[in-house]
Amino acid sequence: MTVHGCTGPQVDLDGIRLIGRTVSEVDAEVIQYIEDRDLGWLIYGDGGPGPEELNMYVRATRAGDTVASGARFFAQDWEDHG
Incomplete structure (x- = not known):
C-alpha cells in the first residue's frame, strides 16, 4: 500500500511523521530510528x-516542482517492480 505524500492520510x-514532509528530513529521522534500535535497514x-523488519x-x-515524503508498506516477500 502506498500513502501519497500530498493527500495522505x-x-x-x-512519533516520526512520515507523510507530507521534506524527504531528506524524514529519511534522516527514519535512519536514526533504525540505528537507535539496532535494526537492519535497506x-x-x-x-x-x-527498517528491514x-x-x-x-x-x-x-x-508540482517539489517533492513531499510518502511511504510504502508491503508484505514480507513482496518485490517492488515499478
Whole structure:
C-alpha cells in the first residue's frame, strides 16, 4: 500500500511523521530510528530507506516542482517492480 505524500492520510512511525514532509528530513529521522534500535535497514526500489523488519520505506512524491515524503508498506516477500 502506498500513502501519497500530498493527500495522505498521515501516518507515523513511533512519533516520526512520515507523510507530507521534506524527504531528506524524514529519511534522516527514519535512519536514526533504525540505528537507535539496532535494526537492519535497506534502500528499497525507488531509493527510499526503511527498517528491514517493518516492511516499509519512505518515498518521494512529486508535488508540482517539489517533492513531499510518502511511504510504502508491503508484505514480507513482496518485490517492488515499478
